[in-house]
Amino acid sequence: MRQDDNYWLRRPGSRRLGRRRFIAGAASGTAALAGLALVGCGDDDDEKSGETPAPGQTPTPGQTAAASPTGTPAPQRTAGGVARGVFLGALDFDTVDLHRVRANPTLWMSNSVLNKVVRHKNPDTGEIEGDLAESWEPIDAANYVFKIRKDVYWQNTPVTNGRQLTAEDIRWHWQRQKDGKLSDGSAGDFARGSLYKQISKIEVTDQFTIKVTLEKPNATFLDSISGFGATVPNREATEQFGEKAPKTRTEEAMPATGAYTIKQWRADKEVIFQKNPKNFRKGEPLLDGTIVPLLFGDPAAHRIAFEQKQVDSWAAPDNNTTKSVIDAHKGQMREVLTGVANTVYLHLNMNKQFKDVRLVRAVNLAFDRRALIQSLHQGLGQVSGPVTWLQEGYAIPTNDLIQMDGYRVNRDEDNKKARELWSAANGASLGEINVATIQDWLNVYPDTITLIPAMLNKALGVNQFVSRKATYEDVTANLANGTFPNWFAWTSAVGGPDPRQGLRSTYHSTSTTNYQHVNNPELDALLDKAIQETDYKKAIDLVRQIQKILIDNASFGNINAYNYISRGASWNYFHGLLKVEASEGKPGEGYSLFAGHLAPGATWLDTKDATYQGRPSATV
């Protein structure tokens, strides 16, 4: 592999996109709070298959996979078998209603079961391909026509009767989120409503053709509907289960169109996926099923399960532990490095305690990102600005970032400034400040609850900060009413390389998911301009201007900290989705951005590999 072919080493200027390609290729980014979700998929999705064939071109079982970068013939893909994975966030669940869901588990599951109108062919570059749409025509950045496939059928359940999916399903999917209303007319908190509210008209021109018109041109629209949270659910099931019993997990709530059906989805039980024989992508999935144990609040138990081959891939919170396990099983495991798309954030509520932006700026300055990368990730990570380093094209170059508030190498300078701001804004009057740490995070990094307050108290020279545990539900349930706690943990998975829609959703004054109630006319104007911009370089320039305002205002309370790098391991018999295959002495490279939708076509088990021996059998 040439060095410059590596995603992580490429530089923003290295990408060249034409206007048309740009419209097709821009991707939605992270909505810091808007798309708040749990972690877990980042690590697990790393370990799924390689290149995804275009629809209809999926390799059939037995077909040879792409050769490895070193030229060594890769083993032949074989169909069958049941994989066992782990989804760390599986215990955090909010609703079965896909339009209102914020937590990762439901969205993550939906990407194995359902489809989007279009999807990312390569999430890291933002390249798009058809999914439910067999073709699409961007008339301009405000008008799109989609031709829907005629071979898509809903899983046969009592509510769907196995009916065909049509353009009407897509219309309902967009219209419901645009209106923000449930079927009885009552208002709902639609997590991604901000995007769909930009739609002015949806027309179903025939049974399989749909035209959408946006109020204003939006160069990121296609990417936004390709993202992690854009799967199209079934209307009847949503109205019956998602609206009437949103908290009740049941496999009936998510009838499939895609690779897998859900055989079991119940509270406190493992999730079981079973191959969907009616999947329109012929030959997918390669596996007969996947079992996702609701294991692991306990990383040590996770490791033991991995070493006993009860799960096929794994990543320890402590990178050195992963390394030691790989070394202990030399030649039997692969190492995979992946940037974790769930950015680590510190959120301060500007509606409540932190109304004075100087206080937020002070905390942003006092927040030692590199110390946390060292303490919690043993150095495996890099600081992120308002746009993460995963979205390298738009991110502020590191050379510039390290001159900015909160990112300087010289901590004394930042701390001095932080104390001045804290004092000027009478930070002492805030009394005790609780920065809650999310329980899921604490399961993995239990010392955070003392590290964060100690860091802030020391840097600001106060004794005001404490940290108590909270759940994601404590946060998500209070986003819309603006009373969410100050909190620290992972936030939304970065959906694609283009951050513009995410930035707009989070910071535009008219956005329904602007939970910090930011109202900055200059920022609004830039966000509006950026989202319409079809020239890549100009778009980058606008996004950098936006970031400058955000950093000057400590991202209005949504303080980006860093993205870390996960060192994962998988047994040799397990073949997952890798952007770059592992080769001798070199680790594999996973997709940093969400690619779970590509996994069914590429995840397989090599039963002939020697390491397969001793693996406990699994059936679905």
Place this chain on the structure above:
Amino acid sequence: MARAEQSTTALAGEQFGFGNVERPSLARRLAAIARRNKLGAISFVLAALVLFIGAFSPFLQRYEEERQFQTANPEFNPTASPMEIARNPNLSTPFVLNRFEGVSWDHWLGTDQLGRDIYSRLVVGARLAIIIGIGASLVSVASGTATGLISGYFGGKTDFVLQRVVDGVQAFPGLVLLLLLVQVVEKPSLTLTVAVLGFLGWAASTRIMRSAVLGVSSSGYVEAARSTGATNLRLMTRHILPNVFATMIIIFSISIGLYILAEAGLSFLGLGPADQTTWGKMVNSGRNLIDTHPEESLLSGAAITFAVLVFNLAGDALRDELDPRLRGR
């Protein structure tokens, strides 16, 4: 009447002619007890050591317990790309934590995964363990004695109602009750932890104290005092309580170890005092690395085991000495 109400204990002594016997000095009596119960004596010394460490932890801890020891990192390159960092994590930060340092003069028990001095953390943990163990025991014994005294002395409906409450509390799984009580408050502080643990032991203390009070209440000297017109309060505080004091001491001493253990369990689950370093929290902190770097979990686990063991043995020894039926066995 005042004369008639002399301490019943003293009265009993004089009645049997013990009053004129010359008693050996405290030191000699302790020495005799130590010879008779060697294990008990050793456990008392060790329990005293734990108490000493807890009491003087600010002087014994060598460093601030949350201090992270670190070394300047000459390889730091703030503009390194993530992939370069993936290959060499030293590029990402201006310092490197002194993680998992071995035993040395600087760090008597080494450092943990965050570069913190394990010895200092253990010493601070001892203080918390002692505060919680003794505090919760005091709460439990004091409240249990009060209700046991009322219940046993008054009997009848009062006894019936109080004992049904005790039945109710005892029927509820202790751990669940503990979790419930801690969960309902936003911040599990030290005071709350002590109060909750103490409350959990209240039912058992009440039951034991009630039995003791029932035994004493029917004694002749209590009847004698009652016949002289002593009030209920006076009877309970002057005549019954002093005679169940030994039972109180035994419950108290045996409970300390149990509460240390319970607090460790709570802290392990993340429900202990949020802002304090405790042994349970240390076990939890080190559990993710238990196979590669077990030092923190093992040492803190050993501290818990040691403290619980010595307090239990000391409690047993105390019971043996204070209960004439067990003395010398």
